[in-house]
Amino acid sequence: MTLASIRGLAAHYDTGEGRHHALDGVGLDVEPGQITGIVGESGCGKSTLASVLSLNPKPSLRVDAGAMTVAGTAIDLTAIESHRSLRGGTVALLPQGALNALNPTRRVGSVAHDILAVGDKRIKRAESEARTAARLAELDLPSRVLRAYPHQLSGGMRQRTVAALATLRDPRLLVADEPSSALDVSSQRLLMGLLRRLVSEGLVDAIVLITHDVALLSELADRIAVMYAGRVVEQAPARTLVDRPRHPYSRALLASVLAPEPGTRGRRLAGIPGSPPDLRLRIPGCPFEPRCADAVERCRTERPPRSRSEGAASDCWLHAPAKEAADVR
Numbered sequence: 001m002t003l004a005s006i007r008g009l010a011a012h013y014d015t016g017e018g019r020h021h022a023l024d025g026v027g028l029d030v031e032p033g034q035i036t037g038i039v040g041e042s043g044c045g046k047s048t049l050a051s052v053l054s055l056n057p058k059p060s061l062r063v064d065a066g067a068m069t070v071a072g073t074a075i076d077l078t079a080i081e082s083h084r085s086l087r088g089g090t091v092a093l094l095p096q097g098a099l100n101a102l103n104p105t106r107r108v109g110s111v112a113h114d115i116l117a118v119g120d121k122r123i124k125r126a127e128s129e130a131r132t133a134a135r136l137a138e139l140d141l142p143s144r145v146l147r148a149y150p151h152q153l154s155g156g157m158r159q160r161t162v163a164a165l166a167t168l169r170d171p172r173l174l175v176a177d178e179p180s181s182a183l184d185v186s187s188q189r190l191l192m193g194l195l196r197r198l199v200s201e202g203l204v205d206a207i208v209l210i211t212h213d214v215a216l217l218s219e220l221a222d223r224i225a226v227m228y229a230g231r232v233v234e235q236a237p238a239r240t241l242v243d244r245p246r247h248p249y250s251r252a253l254l255a256s257v258l259a260p261e262p263g264t265r266g267r268r269l270a271g272i273p274g275s276p277p278d279l280r281l282r283i284p285g286c287p288f289e290p291r292c293a294d295a296v297e298r299c300r301t302e303r304p305p306r307s308r309s310e311g312a313a314s315d316c317w318l319h320a321p322a323k324e325a326a327d328v329r
């Protein structure tokens, strides 16, 4: 059974400069036993989607429409806070930046005790230490980490410690939002191996991994969802997506490099002209149309339907079933 499912999710932030439609009708299925990767350029809505999926949205986010279920529970998207009891135990977030995620003034064991006490108020210190030490050991960390402050750990150890804490209550779904972006290459490898192990050893049922790194996802993910301008424009088994991307944006993404954007942790697509649309504007058709070499008139005016083939789905008029696309071809 699908572990988490999202349908037609639309959400916005109101700012002094106008309303940003960060998510515009997103659909996503997360299957148990799998790592689902979400990839896309800076500002396409990845973190916003991760925040909703992990039941941890920014207070300023407003959901306009959509439906979501997680581990059999229907989530009230207008009152996500009301589901906070599912955080940690059912859904957990592995955040970016291990250093910021750990409290510098507290020992790891003491933080771990508080996390476990959320699920079991009467848990004894000895038991929480034993359970935490076991989870640390599964991530190749010695039990002395229990008594360490964050600054006493190396960067890679800190990130694994954060992963241990995030999974301490054996969440069914782990949402990892760019967890490796601040790490050196060898710590990145360790962390990615760890994510794979968490799923293969059943410590979590499924992982959603947000990244701008398509190469990494092609090695690690079972499925990949490609986001553009607040929408998931294509999702497919990882191999299928890498070998035979269908959506013109996915093809451009795979053919190009995502170049660092100065002053942010984001990435923008280099190598194809133009830039993503301003999310304050409502886009009636396909948001990639202005940059798409294959676009036709209808792409500008009508939202492309979802077409499916070989376990893959893409939203593009060029792949629409013959009846719907009759006047395109």
Ligand SMILES: Nc1ncnc2c1ncn2[C@@H]1O[C@H](COP(=O)(O)OP(=O)(O)OP(=O)(O)O)[C@@H](O)[C@H]1O
Pocket (backbone or CB within 6 Å): 013, 014, 015, 020, 021, 022, 040, 041, 042, 043, 044, 045, 046, 047, 048, 049, 058, 060, 212, 264, 265, 266, 267, 279
């Ligand atoms: N707190 C906020 N207030 C207002 N607008 C926001 C807020 N957070 C995000 N946004 C806007 O929502 C859109 C989606 O942002 P989001 O952070 O989800 O994208 P992203 O794909 O995760 O980007 P990045 O890869 O740079 O982290 C962007 O246009 C962004 O400017």
